[in-house]
Amino acid sequence: MIYFLNYIPPHRNQVSDNLKRLYDFHLTVLKEQLQDIDYIGLTFDFWTSRRSVSFLCITGHWFDDKCAYFSKVIYFSSFHEGDTGFNISRSVKEKLESLGIYHKVVAITCDGGENLVSVCSQLDGSIKRIWCCTHRLHLVVINSLGFWNTENKIDNTPNNCLTTEITTTTTSSSNVISNNRQELMDTNQTSEAISATIVNVESIDDDEQKLDLIDDNWSIDIDTNVPTTNEVELIMDLLKKRRILATLSKKSSIVSNFIRTNQLLIKVNKTLNNDCKSRWNSTYILLDAFIDLKPVMMKLFNEKRTLSLSQVQLDKLAMIELNNQDWDFYPHYIMY
Structure with missing residues (x-):
């Protein structure tokens, strides 16, 4: 097939080098863009994949001097340390400082996970944490409809006010x-x-x-x-x-x-x-x-x-x- 198409695919090393150059180019463009803003809001997401690899994603949201709105992923990487609040907050702070925006962050939106709540508490005290409304809506829907119920119900008998398993x-x-x-x-x-x-x-x-x-x-x-x-x-x-x-x-x-x-x-x-x-x-x-x-x-x-x-x-x-x-x-x- 390659012979008839007269096409020679690039070597894997060439692809790898091109990806690294693209990364460096877009990282430089992002830093230049972030230099011109005064304030930025962030959203966090932290999860473990199906292969037990942890990932951290940070998205930035800001307006430029012409009031144009921007929303970009400013950091996405695997996370190989323990997923404690201390380790995550240290990694987040280092990345934000490398981008030159740590002092510009005004608010962080994330879910109610204990590790992310701990992350926000260990960052600068002026940064406000906002609990993701979608996460709250998720809990309302799932819990109210009992999607993952273990089939326990309240026993109304006087001698037992604890839950008993449904028969x-x-x-x-x-x-x-x-x-x-x-x-x-x-x-x-x-x-x-x-x-x-x-x-x-x-x-x-x-x-x-x-x-x-x-x-x-x-x-x-x-x-x-x-x-x-x-x-x-x-x-x-x-x-x-x-x-x-x-x-x-x-x-x-x-x-x-x-x-x-x-x-x-x-x-x-x-x-x-x-x-x-x-x-x-x-x-x-x-x-x-x-x-x-x-x-x-x-x-x-x-x-x-x-x-x-x-x-x-x-x-x-x-x-x-x-x-x-x-x-x-x-x-x-x-x-x-």
């Missing part, structure tokens, strides 16, 4: 998904091969669970013990079913191909991805995808026994099948 016929989503997750995968092997596969799948599942988990301050202060009402129970039941089906669509190539094929027929380009605590709109995206894929989901449930699925997979689909009440509640849930 419902619906199996906990954490148990359903974590217990024997390999059963969701397509299996048509011999018993010996299945035994070997189970070992491999369990190790893969551990890695996948780590990869799916992004640790950041957005998931701090999530309430997992929301007092259970009928509405919260209904929400939790719907979420458990959707999360299990989203997991099944990733584990089973048969289910995945069925959904993908029928998506093309109805011309809906949506993906079933599980939600997570640190992405406050991920639950909305999950449920919105299910609404748009309702014809596909109904067809999957109706035709599940015509597919080459194992009995375990069939039982899972039967358990999470939505009834008319569930489908009727979905649009109201999304709007809520």
Whole structure:
């Protein structure tokens, strides 16, 4: 292909050198631009990636002498020290001083994570910390709807005012998904091969669970013990079913191909991805995808026994099948 295109790709060292030159050029331009401002506000974000690598991002917000508004990322880097407030504040101060703007910072907007709160308290006393409104809204939505509830409710009996675990016929989503997750995968092997596969799948599942988990301050202060009402129970039941089906669509190539094929027929380009605590709109995206894929989901449930699925997979689909009440509640849930 390269021969016919008459193109010789650059060497990796050349690409690396060009990237370094670009970095130095844009850093110089940024410093010159920041020299002309009097005040600047910052937003912080600190998180740990799926590979357990910490990152710190600082965005600057300012007006120039012509009242034109600017918002730029002024620092983004991996963070290899302990993510304590002291270490982060020291790194932040060094970077701001190298840019010549430490004395110009008037306010820092960040979430309510303890480490970032500590960072702001250890910087100059004139710098005001503003708690991110989006983070507060995130907590209000997640906690009020009980998205990550552990299914505890208040026991109103006189002898016990503590929370007791709900005894419902619906199996906990954490148990359903974590217990024997390999059963969701397509299996048509011999018993010996299945035994070997189970070992491999369990190790893969551990890695996948780590990869799916992004640790950041957005998931701090999530309430997992929301007092259970009928509405919260209904929400939790719907979420458990959707999360299990989203997991099944990733584990089973048969289910995945069925959904993908029928998506093309109805011309809906949506993906079933599980939600997570640190992405406050991920639950909305999950449920919105299910609404748009309702014809596909109904067809999957109706035709599940015509597919080459194992009995375990069939039982899972039967358990999470939505009834008319569930489908009727979905649009109201999304709007809520």
